[in-house]
Amino acid sequence: MKKVILLSVSILLAAALLVYGLTLLKKGEWSGVDETVVEKYAEAAGRPAWKPFINTEQGDMLLFFFLIAGTCGGFVAGYCFRELFVDAKEGAGAQKLRLQHD
Amino acid sequence: MKTTTSNTQSTPESGLLSGWLQHKKWVIGLMGFLFLSGMASSGNAMHITEGILPLPWAGFWFLAVLPFVLWGLRDLKTRSSENACFKPMVGLVGAAVFVISCMPIPVPTAGTCSHPCGTGMAAILIGAPLTVVVTSIALLLQALFLAHGGLTTWGGNIMSMGVVGGFTGWGVFWLSRRLGASFFVAAFLAGLFSDWATYATTSFELASALHGDGSFWVMFSSIILSFCPTQIPLGIIEGLMTAGAFSFIHSRRPELLKRSFGLQESRL
Numbered sequence: 120m121k122k123v124i125l126l127s128v129s130i131l132l133a134a135a136l137l138v139y140g141l142t143l144l145k146k147g148e149w150s151g152v153d154e155t156v157v158e159k160y161a162e163a164a165g166r167p168a169w170k171p172f173i174n175t176e177q178g179d180m181l182l183f184f185f186l187i188a189g190t191c192g193g194f195v196a197g198y199c200f201r202e203l204f205v206d207a208k209e210g211a212g213a214q215k216l217r218l219q220h221d
Numbered sequence: 222m223k224t225t226t227s228n229t230q231s232t233p234e235s236g237l238l239s240g241w242l243q244h245k246k247w248v249i250g251l252m253g254f255l256f257l258s259g260m261a262s263s264g265n266a267m268h269i270t271e272g273i274l275p276l277p278w279a280g281f282w283f284l285a286v287l288p289f290v291l292w293g294l295r296d297l298k299t300r301s302s303e304n305a306c307f308k309p310m311v312g313l314v315g316a317a318v319f320v321i322s323c324m325p326i327p328v329p330t331a332g333t334c335s336h337p338c339g340t341g342m343a344a345i346l347i348g349a350p351l352t353v354v355v356t357s358i359a360l361l362l363q364a365l366f367l368a369h370g371g372l373t374t375w376g377g378n379i380m381s382m383g384v385v386g387g388f389t390g391w392g393v394f395w396l397s398r399r400l401g402a403s404f405f406v407a408a409f410l411a412g413l414f415s416d417w418a419t420y421a422t423t424s425f426e427l428a429s430a431l432h433g434d435g436s437f438w439v440m441f442s443s444i445i446l447s448f449c450p451t452q453i454p455l456g457i458i459e460g461l462m463t464a465g466a467f468s469f470i471h472s473r474r475p476e477l478l479k480r481s482f483g484l485q486e487s488r489l
Contacts, residue, residue, distance in 0.1 A: 149327055151334045158428055160443070173367075175366055198309075204474065
């Protein structure tokens with residue numbers, strides 16, 4: 120019984136928070152919370168965001184950076200993953216095979 | 222036998238490449254941090270945007286995180302010399318943090334997008350001090366090239382995501398294990414609370430810098446409540462993601478976690 124009451128109160132509290140939070144979000148349509156929350160409060164306080172020092176948000180330039188990032192990042196992550204999980208396993212397997220052979 | 226032969230055949234060519242990569246690991250790791258960020262389409266997150274924090278506050282947060290960064294660097298040096306597997310582990314975790322922290326996820330309950338932080342996961346995999354280092358590099362590159370966060374808000378963002386997120390994740394995992402939680406549950410809670418703690422800290426930073434003549438608590442509450450519709454579900458997603466990653470590594474190479482967490486397996 121105690122658990123049920125606790126769970127109900129938690130759900131109600133979470134729902135209330137969600138509803139109240141939604142009323143605070145003026146912007147919507149899948150904007151990021153940096154726009155809908157961080158920048159909104161900053162602007163209200165008279166501190167609008169600056170433009171980035173290196174402004175890559177021009178035309179398709181950001182897409183270019185993202186494309187290169189995805190390509191090279193995938194390589195690096197894959198390399199580290201292979202070293203940790205594939206090579207180590209193969210190394211152990213090969214060692215085991217050699218021991219069996221000997 | 223087949224495996225042994227295959228390894229022997231690939232040695233001359235791949236040996237040269239892997240030798241080069243061994244020496245250039247950190248350069249490659251750094252490139253990875255930069256380029257992995259590109260997997261996201263835009264940065265929509267807890268990162269405090271360039272210029273929002275007044276300069277005294279920007280300086281304050283930068284000085285506040287400096288000891289943690291130095292601690293992390295020292296930790297990296299010590300543990301890398303002890304364990305050859307540690308650098309690839311840091312590279313992998315760092316890359317994951319970088320991708321995760323600029324990957325906007327649509328949250329239908331709020332109609333907005335936000336990102337998980339990945340620092341809870343990083344903290345239980347490589348330790349909290351190193352999470353700060355990894356986060357600071359990720360945030361620097363995001364601020365420089367991806368219009369995500371900012372140089373003037375770098376310290377504040379490191380504090381919320383790296384220091385508070387990382388140490389909360391580590392602490393929650395440690396406490397949950399002490400209280401008898403399973404690995405999965407402990408990792409889930411670490412991810413969940415590190416995410417929420419990060420956004421709570423961002424709210425604190427914004428409110429403390431911007432409340433002006435108004436009430437700090439009113440502004441803090443308003444900001445944190447505005448984050449709630451997005452971050453409550455996203456925190457749960459981050460918890461599940463952390464638990465999944467931890468379980469994967471724990472099942473494949475538990476010795477990595479034992480070393481990383483710095484505890485005996487029985488206590489881990």
